Amino acid sequence: MDKVDIQLLKILQEDGRITISDLSKKLALSRPSVSERLLRLQEKGIIVEFSARVSPAKLGRETLLFIQISELKGEAKTFEDFIQIVEDIIECHRVTGPISYTIKAAVSGIDGMRKLVDRLIPYGTINTSVILASPVPYRHLLPMEDEDLS
Template identity: 80%
Template sequence: MDKVDVQLLKLLQEDGRITVSDLSKQLSLSRPSVSERLLRLQERGIILEFSARVSPAKLGRETLLFIQISELKEEPHAFEEFIKHEQDILECHRVTGPISYTIKAAVSGIDGMRQLVDRLIPFGTINTSVVLGSPVPFRHLMPKDEE
């Protein structure tokens, strides 16, 4: 990646709806050149997807949770198949150490948390933390040497 690619990533992460025309103006490149760079970044797997960030709270999921699952009672693949279909789960990561999985979930209040925990209990020991605040809720990523 050159400096133009890095600047392109920065602009896209700041505004995912920016047009190719606006990108070309800000980068002082032709629209076909910008389009080619975007395609190359996608083909290389640097840009994974284009999507909208949505507020869980505005969709009735005001309670953000981090759940740790340890002492797994099922095979990992069985748990992973189950978790893929849980709509309250935003992220699920298999991790090293005494914890098997770390999950980020958004639910509708304490009752939603109880229901999710009840669905997870058969899979192992559950440790749930409710998020009180998020000083860094999301961060744009740049190449290490560009930070």
């Protein structure tokens, strides 16, 4: 990756709907050159998807939770298959240490939280935290300055 690729990533993370034409103007490159760079970044797995970020609260899921699951009962695959179909779960990470999984969920209030926790209890020990505020809800990522990504 060169400085142009890094600038391209920065622009795309700020505005994923920007057109190739506008990207080419901002980067002072031809449209085919920008398209080629985008394709190369996708092929390398640096750009993994294009998507829209939505507000959970505007979709009726105003309560955000972090749920930690420890002392997993049963096979990890069984649990992972189950959480794939639970729509309230928006992130799940298998982690090291005494906690087996950390989950981020978006539910509709305390009743939604209770229903989700009730569904998770058979899989292990549950520790739930309600998210009060998110000072850093999402951060754009760029390569570290001394990192060689070629």
